[in-house]
Amino acid sequence: MNLAKMLRQLMWVLVAVYAGNAVAIEPFVVKDIRVEGLQRTEAGTVFSALPVRVGDSMNEDKAAQAIKSLYATGFFKDVRLEVDQNVLVVTVQERAAIAQITFSGNKSFPSDKMKEGLKQTGLSEGLIFDRALLDKAEQEIKRQYLSQGKYAATVKTVISPLERNRVGVRFDIEEGAVSKIRSINIVGSRAFKNEVLLEQFKLTTPDWMSWWSKNDQYSKQKLTADLESLRSFYMNQGYLEFNVDSTQVSITPDKRDIYITVNITEGEKYKVTDVKLAGEMLLPEEDLRKLISVKPGELFNRQKITESSKAISDRLGNEGYAFSNVNAVPDVNKQEHTAAFTFFVDPGRRVYVRRINLTGNTRTRDEVLRREVRQFESGWYAADKIERSKQRLDRLQFFSEVNVETPAVAGTTDQVDLNISVKERSTGSVLFGAGLSSAEGVVLGVTVNQTNFLGTGNRVTAQLNTGRINTVYSLSYTDPYFTPDGISRGFDIYRRDVDTSTLNTGNYKTSSYGGGVRFGVPLNERDSITMGLAIDYTQVELNADSLGRYVDFCGGNSAAGIGSSGCDNISLPATLTLTRDTRDNILFPNKGTLQRLTGEVTVPGLDLEYYKLEYKHSWYKDISRNVTLLLNGEAGYADSYGDGPYPFFKNFYVGGVNTVRGYDTSAIGPRITETSTSGRQSSFALGGTTKLVGNVELFFPIPGVKDAKQLRMSTFVDAGTVYGQGDPVSLGELRYSAGIGVAWFSPFGPIKLVAAKALNAREDDRTQILQFQFGTQF
Known part of the structure; x- marks a missing residue:
């Protein structure tokens, strides 16, 4: 009864409002329409909102409808209709528009970003000023500061009238200090210490890394996640009845310190007495039992x-049961603190x-x-x-994102579609510039690389790199x-020039020219064989500081003082590589293995007759x-199989950023002190025909950096050495090192710093x- 009375009163109020905005209008034919009071709004906006045009008949109903339509545009705070000699006069008073929005005191958020955020709430320069939206914007700014832990932040708004019915909006912000967690207290724990x-919590009191x-x-949100982590910790230790009873978060009056109290009930530890399978088991029960990791007699986990x-x-999904449902239902004995679990299997319909x-x-x-x-x-x-399909698409490195969905087909119960959506990344690059390596010094190069040539998936690479040691075309x-x-x-077509004068491995230069063809044969999803045959022509250039054994290789006789300026060699190396690759990612793997066995042997009858196994x-x-x-x-082993010696420029070398870090490039292994034909005495690393290298490395994200797929840190221990031809393999010769490193797959190429x-x-x-590498292409 009271509600009906209130509605009648509201109706009369509305009638009075509209009656005050329009004079009593006798029906007439509109001779013309005149609009008064406009400052910014176009007259066409008013005309389009009116229900009458010139020549139409005007009455009180249309007048009321016109007023409603003009108010509905949101541009006007007052509208009046009058008649002057059959001319309809529309008098309006515009609402103020926002001319500018400014901020003061905002240090944590830049002004342009804040303006973009306010635009989402409907408050922006050029729009109509609305007090309700202003209040909403003020609360949103406060919420952003609260998300940064600044609970003492205050936001005040100042409205300044401007000419042409416009206003300026200024947000005065006092950010205040960041509120810190001073204590986290867990009440009710008996089995574990508070520490x-x-x-299990990500939230913590201030420590030396809190600034980051x-x-x-x-x-x-973080506290909720931490409480779930705490619940998981207890339940994985056997506490089936663990419960978080309540949490209290309090803040000091100055809003600088926060205290968190968590009240818990641990309950008792429960043991698993039995594990059963029930339901529609389409696969042999013994096969399904092998998939159950919890065993009778163990603590609940x-x-x-x-x-x-x-x-x-x-496992059921692999057999086509895409919508299978498996629920583990406990049978709890609270007196004996035991639980028996029954896994109810509902495979659903098999789908294709x-x-x-x-x-x-x-x-x-x-x-x-x-x-793929x-x-x-x-x-x-x-x-x-x-x-597996998703993994193969990821490994192509053509896409920054690969998403897979399997929605059910409408109107069917046994069909799904496989929807694969990808986000393409740039697969081509033209790099002009300089790289920097602790071994090579400045490396100038041009590399044109297209891993997805014309969208065919074919790879084309042209490379020119010039370094102090290696020059590659x-x-x-x-x-x-x-x-x-x-x-x-x-x-492949190549030319490689090597100058070892700065490596302390004996002074020589080589220039190799060659080309080859290779074929790769997949054996299955993980295994492949690669076969190749190439022709290689190598020129060896010696000088007065070259080692005697290098002179002997090129036909000289160092013992008799007969030198050599170098030699030419032609070979046909054939390669065979067996690879097993189960890594989930090529650039930054997280799991899987890479095994590679490579054999290289030259065709007999030419200048070089040797073989290498790695x-x-x-x-x-x-x-x-x-x-x-x-x-x-x-591990690697190499030797010659003909009458000639093994070519010294094919030796294995260990040391440097890619093998045993902490040692100079190629510096580990047998060394020789020898006097050159010029009388200069030097110590040189010779390399070897047997190689051993081992690495243990732990990769982890850099604190505060979310993109672990492109940038991560590591700590490592390396070991390795090489042995000369005929030298016994002794683990006592291994060199060891330890350290930390950073790897970044940057837009300019991979960067490695250790x-x-x-x-x-x-x-x-x-x-x-x-040691470091920058801009190395691979």
């Missing part, structure tokens, strides 16, 4: 329960993939993507094949799908989401504490 539980991580600044459910669901849809590949041809996809259209859904072309079965074919094994393990452990081992300490350097070893 152990706080290790900002983890001493309170955030409700929520992580193992979750992983077991996921493993069974994934109706269609594979590709989007986002504006430059790359569809066939380039489709040949292991799931077939009209084939049974296979989760492992879909995941090369042109290569690779077709990864020379045949539909995935056999690749590539061609083996590399790299194992990556993801310790956590962004922390990766690398164990790497390399600081290393040689741990057992000998007196004649050359060491380097800081």
